[in-house]
Amino acid sequence: MTLPVPLQRWFWRLGWTTGPAQRREAVATFPALVVCEDCDLVHARQTLLPGDVARCSRCGALLGRGHRLGPQGLLALSVAALLVFLMGNLTDIVTVGLGGKHVEATLPEAIAQTWHSGQQAVALLAGATALGFPLAVILLRLWVLVPLALGRRSAAFLPAMRALHGVTRWSMVEVFLLGTLVAIVRSAGLASVVPGVGIFSYAALTVLLAANHAAGLHGLWQHAEDCRA
Amino acid sequence: MKPPTEVLTGAAPGVGTAWSLGLWNCACCGLVSQARPLDGATPRCPRCLFALHARKPDSLQRTWAYLAAAVLLYLPANLLPVMTTASVLGQFEHTILGGIVELWHAGSWELAVVVFIASIAVPLLKMAALALLACTAQRGSTWRQLERARLYRLLETVGHWSMLDVFVVVSLVGMVQFGAFASVQPASGLLAFGAVVIATMLASSSFDARLLWPASASAAQAAPSWRLRQRNRRRATLPRTPVHE
Numbered sequence: 001m002t003l004p005v006p007l008q009r010w011f012w013r014l015g016w017t018t019g020p021a022q023r024r025e026a027v028a029t030f031p032a033l034v035v036c037e038d039c040d041l042v043h044a045r046q047t048l049l050p051g052d053v054a055r056c057s058r059c060g061a062l063l064g065r066g067h068r069l070g071p072q073g074l075l076a077l078s079v080a081a082l083l084v085f086l087m088g089n090l091t092d093i094v095t096v097g098l099g100g101k102h103v104e105a106t107l108p109e110a111i112a113q114t115w116h117s118g119q120q121a122v123a124l125l126a127g128a129t130a131l132g133f134p135l136a137v138i139l140l141r142l143w144v145l146v147p148l149a150l151g152r153r154s155a156a157f158l159p160a161m162r163a164l165h166g167v168t169r170w171s172m173v174e175v176f177l178l179g180t181l182v183a184i185v186r187s188a189g190l191a192s193v194v195p196g197v198g199i200f201s202y203a204a205l206t207v208l209l210a211a212n213h214a215a216g217l218h219g220l221w222q223h224a225e226d227c228r229a
Numbered sequence: 230m231k232p233p234t235e236v237l238t239g240a241a242p243g244v245g246t247a248w249s250l251g252l253w254n255c256a257c258c259g260l261v262s263q264a265r266p267l268d269g270a271t272p273r274c275p276r277c278l279f280a281l282h283a284r285k286p287d288s289l290q291r292t293w294a295y296l297a298a299a300v301l302l303y304l305p306a307n308l309l310p311v312m313t314t315a316s317v318l319g320q321f322e323h324t325i326l327g328g329i330v331e332l333w334h335a336g337s338w339e340l341a342v343v344v345f346i347a348s349i350a351v352p353l354l355k356m357a358a359l360a361l362l363a364c365t366a367q368r369g370s371t372w373r374q375l376e377r378a379r380l381y382r383l384l385e386t387v388g389h390w391s392m393l394d395v396f397v398v399v400s401l402v403g404m405v406q407f408g409a410f411a412s413v414q415p416a417s418g419l420l421a422f423g424a425v426v427i428a429t430m431l432a433s434s435s436f437d438a439r440l441l442w443p444a445s446a447s448a449a450q451a452a453p454s455w456r457l458r459q460r461n462r463r464r465a466t467l468p469r470t471p472v473h474e
Contacts, residue, residue, distance in 0.1 A: 027275045030261040034252035038378055038438040042261075059442065079293040096404045110403020116404065119415040125423045126399045127334040129392060158277055165257045166259055169434070172389050172396075179396025180346060185337050185399070186328070187405055189314075218259045221276065 034063050067215055071223050074215055075145040081208040082138050088201035089131070094184060098191040106198060107131065107176075126176075133171040134209065141212060144220060153224050165217060174206045188212045249444065253281040288437040291361045295432035299356055309418030312398045316396045316411040324395055324418065325349070347393040348422075355384055355391075355429050366440035377441050384433045391426040395419060432463065 034043045034054075038061035048054055048066030056063055070075070092104035107130065115123035138161050149155040154160065177199070184193050238418050247254045253262050253272060264281070266272045272281040310322035323331070325348050332341040358380055365372060385440035405413040 028263040029275055030252065032265070033261040034250070034259070035247045035252065035261050037254065037259075038255070039381070039442040040248055040254070040439045041442075042245060042247055042250060042252065059375060059438075061378070061382065061438075093400070094404055096252075098407050098410060101407060103404070105400075105403040105406075107403070110399050113402050113406065114399050114415055117414045119417075119420060120323045122395065122399070122419050124414055125420075125427070126395055129389075130396065157446055161277060162257055162279060172392055175390055175392045176396045178343075178347075178390075179393050181395045182332075182340055182393070183404060184398035185334070185340050186332065187401060189335055189444075190405065191407075192410060193404070221258045221260070225276075 036061050036063060064218065065214065065216065067219055069215060070146040071145055071220075074141070074212065074220075075149045077208055077212050077215075078138055078141040078145055081205060081212065082142065084205045084208060085135060085138055088198045088205055091178060091197040093196055093198035093202070095194045095196055096187065096191050097194075104196070106196065107202075116227050119136045129170060129172040130176040133167055134173050134205070135210065136167050137164065137171050137212070139165065148220065148223055148227065151227055153227055157224060161217065161220065168213060168217075171209065173202065173209055177202050233239040239361060239429060245443070246444070248283055248439075253283070255279055255281060282341060284439060285435060285437040286441060288435060289363055290416050291366055291435035292359065292432050293437065295428045296356060296359050299352075299425050299428035299432060302428060303352065303356070304427050306422035309421060310416040311394065311419040312401065313416050314405075314411070314412045315414070317409070322416065325422065328394075328397075344393065344397075349392050351391045352425055352429060357432070358384055359429065359432050362441070366436075368450055371443065374441055378438060381433070381438050382403055383437070388430050388433055389426070389460065391429070392423065395423045395426070408455070 032045050034045045035041070036043065036056035036059060039056060039059040041056055041058045043054075043057070043063060046054065046204050050062060050066045050068040052066035054063040055061065089107055093106055093110075096103045096105065102145070111123050111127045111131070114126065140163055143159065144154050144160050144164070180202070181197060184195065185192055231309065247261070248392075251263060253264060253274070255262065255274035258274060258277040260274055260276045262275055264272045264275065274281055278414065307325055310324050311328070314322050314323065316323050319457075329345050329349070332338075333346060362377060362381060362384075365463060393408050398419055399411045402415055405411055
């Protein structure tokens with residue numbers, strides 16, 4: 001029996017599909033090979049020392065990096081990112097003063113204000129890229145990394161990893177940070193603006209997410225394989 | 230599109246592409262595998278069950294479609310105001326270019342340059358570069374392959390920085406709320422601008438960089454170069470000189 005294609009797609013995304021091995025298909029895997037994602041050239045896999053960068057010999061695309069951090073180190077980064085994310089959203093980003101009146105602005109408030117002034121789609125866009133997707137990245141990483149640091153594979157490991165694969169490119173914390181700095185400069189002529197704890201938290205979050213992002217996901221797959229074996 | 234189906238064991242590294250060796254590269258987890266799916270089912274990665282594609286499905290069609298959407302939305306994004314400011318002096322509407330001019334006159338020309346690069350230069354160059362990549366990939370061109378591959382990677386890295394202006398306005402809306410004295414409201418151009426950024430990001434992510442490296446012989450046969458086609462067309466339309474016996 002074959003399901004309709006849209007249904008099948010949802011099943012794949014949720015990780016419910018049976019794999020090729022279960023369907024008794026002829027499958028061979030080549031863990032000793034790496035294929036360049038940009039130009040399809042086949043390379044032999046090499047163990048990289050920390051700090052090493054492997055590039056494709058034809059198009060120069062990144063093939064992999066050698067990492068200093070194992071699952072424990074990555075877990076520490078993700079926990080720190082979660083704390084800083086909460087700080088950045090609960091404390092005010094700037095305090096604006098005009099004629100003796102002070103307004104403290106946080107990011108959720110700014111997005112809510114945008115929503116109420118009639119631009120709901122923009123509010124959704126900004127909320128998703130500055131709040132929703134970064135939070136999703138952090139939570140999914142924690143979901144995968146906590147069991148992995150303890151030497152196990154998490155429940156729903158495959159859907160979580162695939163969601164992580166799709167979500168990472170839509171998190172734009174660093175752009176939000178620069179945007180807020182530009183906004184501070186633009187309103188400085190009008191009112192007195194004092195940066196708050198929130199903006200420094202977001203600066204720290206930018207660094208932590210960049211470190212997380214640089215570690216990539218392929219290393220996690222490797223660790224998960226080691227765990228199962 | 231399916232790669233050749235013969236099963237190849239012991240592939241020598243560095244000698245060919247995954248396509249030519251009949252290997253699948255998983256876009257999600259990076260495992261290299263070789264699967265022969267039963268009766269036309271989609272092949273799946275044995276490790277992460279992600280659907281395997283030798284090339285991204287409908288890559289060029291999707292790229293062109295998103296690109297067309299981005300070009301269309303670029304006009305309202307720059308012509309409509311992105312925010313309105315209200316103060317005791319009156320109500321003003323600001324476009325993206327106007328905001329840059331204001332920053333320049335306010336004396337912070339460094340920021341004006343940053344905003345100009347992020348909101349004007351990057352979207353324009355990105356759309357032009359994507360059109361170039363899609364055009365050359367469509368013809369199976371082998372012109373400056375390394376440079377075009379670098380250009381694609383650059384597009385993927387800088388693409389999301391154009392969201393800068395959306396965040397500037399959202400931050401200003403949250404910061405400047407003093408009732409009748411001063412307030413900032415987002416305006417309709419902002420949505421168009423955000424949509425341009427999203428459309429160009431989708432266009433570059435649906436473009437398959439592997440199309441920049443066609444297997445030389447077959448691609449050259451399938452798509453002759455632009456110069457060659459022009460020459461053929463010219464020859465076909467030239468009046469035939471009468472042949473004297």
